[in-house]
Amino acid sequence: MNKLCCATFLLCIAASGFAQEPASHQPASAPAAPALKLPQQTESEIEKGLIHLDVTVTDASGKPVSGLDRADFKLLDKDAPARILTFHAVGAASTEPDAAPTEMILVIDEVNLLDVDWRQAEKAVDKFLRRNGGRLAIPVSVYRLSVYGMRATSQPSTDGNAVADEMAKIRGLRWAWQPPEPICKDCISTPKERIDPDLHSQAALGSIALKARRKPGRKLVVWISFGWPLEKLLNYFYTITEFSTRLREARITLYRVNEWFDPKVNAEPPYDYHDFLDGVKSEADASSANLTLEVLATQSGGAVHGAMKYLPAAIGNVAQGYMDQVVAGTIDRIVAENSAFYSLSFDPPRTEHVDEYHDLKVLIGKPGLAVHTNTGYYDQPVYYNQPRSAAKHLTVEQLEQMLDAGRRGSKAQLAKDLSTVELTEQMSTAKLISWQNRLPDKKIGQALVAVADASAFLELPAAEIPAAPKPSLAEQSDQFSRIARYVADRSHMLPTLFATRITQRYEEPRQGENETWKTARADRSLSPAESTAVTILYRNGSDVEEPGAGIEKKAKKNTRSLETHGTFGPILSTVVADAAHGKLVWGGWEKGQSGPLSVFRYSVPENISHYDISHCCYPEHLGGTVFHRTAGYHGKIVFDPNTGAIMRLTVQTVLNEKLLLIRSDIAVEYSPVDIGGSICTCPVRSVSITRGRTVRPIREWDEIFETYGPFETLLTDVSFRDYHRLSSTSRILPGFQEVPDKKK
DSSP: OEEEOOOOOOOOGGGOOBOOOOSSOOOTTSOOOOOOOOOOOOGGGSOOOSEEEEEEEEOTTSOBOOOOOGGGEEEEETTEEEOEEEEEEEETTOSSOOSSOOEEEEEEESTTSOHHHHHHHHHHHHHHHHGGGGEEEEEEEEEEEETTEEEEOSSOEEEHHHHHHHHHOGGGSEEEEOOSSOSOTTOSOOOGGGSOHHHHHHHHHHHHHHHHTTSOSOEEEEEESSOOOOOOOOOOHHHHHHHHHHHHHTTEEEEEEOOOOOHHHHSSOSOOGGGGOSOOOSGGGOOGGGGSHHHHHHHTTOEEEOOOOOOOGGGTHHHHHHHHHHHHHHHHHHHHHTSEEEEEEEOOOOOSSTTEEEEEEEEESSTTOEEESOOEEEEOGGGSOOOOTTOEEEOHHHHHHHHHHHTTSOHHHHHHHHTTEEESSOOOHHHHHHHHHHOOOHHHHHHHHHHHHHTTTSOOOGGGSOOOOOOOHHHHHHHHHHHHHHHHHHHHHSOSEEEEEEEEEEEOOOOOTTSOSSSOOSOOOOEEEEEEEEEEEEETTEEEEEEEEEEEOOOOTTOOOOOOOOTTTHHHHHHHHHHHHSEEEEEEEEEETTEEEEEEEEEEOGGGOOEEEEEOOOOGGGTOOOEEEEOEEEEEEEEOTTTOOEEEEEEEEEOOTTSSEEEEEEEEEEEEEEETTEEEEEEEEEEEEEEEEEEEEEEETTEEEEEEEEEEEEEEEEEEEEEEEOOOOOOOOSOOOOOOOTTO
16 A cells, blocks of 8 residues: 655745756757656665574673674674674663563473473473572473473463463463374373374474564573484475574574483484584485474574483482472573573575575674574575566567557467566557557456556657757746646645546466465566446545445455555645655656646655555564555656646655565646536546565464565556536425325
8 A cells, every 4th residue: 555645735946956957968859867866765764684683692601791792793694794784782781672571481392201201390390480489580481292282381471480380280271282183182191102203393393483483572492302303314395494484583592401311212312413403405405304403403593401311210309309400500591691692683695596595604703702693594585576587678669569460460369468568668648548449359458558557657758758948947946836836726726526436456466375485476467456446526635435436346355455545636735845845857848738748857855755655564473564654755747837737747766675665656647627617637547556575374383374475566557537526406396285294
C-alpha cells in the first residue's frame, strides 16, 4: 500500500530553488534528462545488516570481557573483510542494553539419557533453581523432552522456586511440541525403541528455534543430554542449512551439558564431533553427523560441557551430590560468560547460488581473548533484489513493429511475447489507446497495458518531444507561480462530483508449494489479477468511495494488493509544496492536446518529505508489523505553461534496497473533462508500482513459520470515467390527495 498524506499547503515561490541547467546538454528537440542530485542517504537511513551475530568475548579464565568498542572488532566473511554496520555492547557497564533480556532454556532430555541419569538431572536442575532463595540471574524456563513430545513451564521467570514447582508437575506442563503422530498424550513413559531418537530430538530443537525466533532477545539453550546417537548416514543438507539459519535468526546459543556415560551408545564413540565442525558446502558432503547436538552447539557459538565419565548408579547419593554440583556449576558458568556480549550486524555479499556457505571469523585486536559466535551462515540470492534476466528490451518503435507483425499471427503467442517485454522508453497514453483500439483481443490488451504502465516513469522517445526554446529563469519562476496558484485554487474550482474508478491490478505469478523461497522464480511476468469498478465521491478536496455504489470484486483473504489515495487533490498540493522547498530544474517540453506542455523535474530529500508509504508486513520473527516510512522522492511535473494546470505528475521514491519496500512510485494524468457544462481538469488515469519483499509460509519440524521470500512487483492501473455533478432533483405534482388515517 502507498499513500500520499496531504501536507498543509504553504508555498513560498522565492524558496522554489530553481537550478541552472547542467553544462552538458542536447538540443531542445531531444533534451537530455538533467543530472538531478537525488536525496542522499544519511547515517540514520542505513538499515541494520541482514545478518545478525551475538558475540561473547572471554579472557583466559573464561570471564566475559566488557568495554570493547567497534574498532576492536574485525569481521571476516570467507576470509574477506566485512563491514560491521551496527554494533552494540550489551551487559556489564553497557549504556546500550539489549532490547530484551537474555533468557535461558534448560532442556532435560529423557530420550537420550538413561532413566537413572535423567532423574539425577531433574534433581540437579531443581536444586539449581532453588539456590539463593530461588533468585535467578536471568529468566529461565524448563523443557522436558520425552518420546511423547516436549512439555515446558509456562514462561521464563527469574523466580526459581516457581519454575521448580511448575517443573515438578509433569502432567501440568504445557505441550511445547509433539510429533505429528504422538504415541500417547497422557502417558509419562514408553519404550524408547518406538521412536527414532536423533530425528525426534532434532525436531524438538527445531521447534524451540522456530518459537524462539518470534521473541526478541538472546536465548541460551542448555541441552542436558549425552547427545543424539548415530544410527545411519543420510543426506541432510537441507536440514543443515535450516538449523544454521533458524538458530541464528532466533539468536540461540546452544550448549550440551553431559556428565553421564551410556555404555550402549558411548562405549565406543562412532565419531569425533570435532571432525564435523566445518560448514557443509554441498549435499555430497552432508551426513547425519553434521546434525548432532555437539556440532550444532559449537557452530552456534556455544560449547560442549562435561567429561565422558561413567558414574554407576550404585554410588547413589554421592553421585547425585556430584551431579548437583557439576550441573549447577556448568549452568552458572554459561550464565556468567554471557553476562556481557556484543551484538553486531553486517550485510552478506550478493550471490546467485542457493545455500552458498560462508565461514565467519570475528577477530579482536587484543591478545589472549577468545571469541564465541556463529561459525558460518548460508547466503541466499533472495537476500537482495534480483534483476529480471529473461526480459526483452525494446524501444516504443520496436514494440509497435512487434505488435503490427503479431496482429497477423497467433493471438496467444502475441500475448505471451508481450509478457517478456520491457520498454526502454515511455509509451504515452495516446499511443496505448491507439493500439488498444487496433488490438481488440482482451488478453493482448491487458498484456499491453502492463507493458505500457511499467514504462510510465521512463523518458518519452526523442521523436515525441517538441522542439521549443528553453524559458529563462524568470519565466520558469513565473510558470511555477502559476502552478502554485492553480493548486491552491483547485479545490475551490472543482464541484462536488461523482466518477467511476476502474482498477485493474497486475501481479507476478505466485510461487508454488515446491518452489524454494531462496531465489526468484524464472517467470516474472505481470498478469491481470483483481479488478474493481466503484463509484467515488469528490468533495472539499478529497475523494472517498461510495459504499454500495458500483461493482466490486472483493479480494480474497491474504490477496496481495496495492492502494493509492489522493489522486484528486492531496497528491498535487503535497508534491508542489515539497518541491518548492526541494530542488527544481527545467525538464524540457512534452506534447499536449492543445499545445506544448512545460516540464519541471524536482527532488525532495527525506527530511522535508511528506510522502508516506506503508507495506504489509514484516515476517513474524521481525515483529509482523506494517512497514511505514516517510520517503525522499523525485519526479516530473508536466503542466500547461499558460495556466499552470498540472497535466501529469510522477512520484518516484528513494528507498534503501534492504528495506521491506524498495520501490513505491505513482504517475497521475489529468485532462479537461466536461462536467455538467463546465470544463474541469480531473484525473483520468494513474499508474502505481511497488516492489518489495514477500513473506513466505514454510513448514519444517512440524511447525509453520514465516520467512522472507523473493522480491515481487505489484502494478495497479486506474482509470476514471463517467464524471457527473452531485445534484438534487424535484418534481411538482399536479394534485394532492390526503391518505385516510387507518386508526380512525
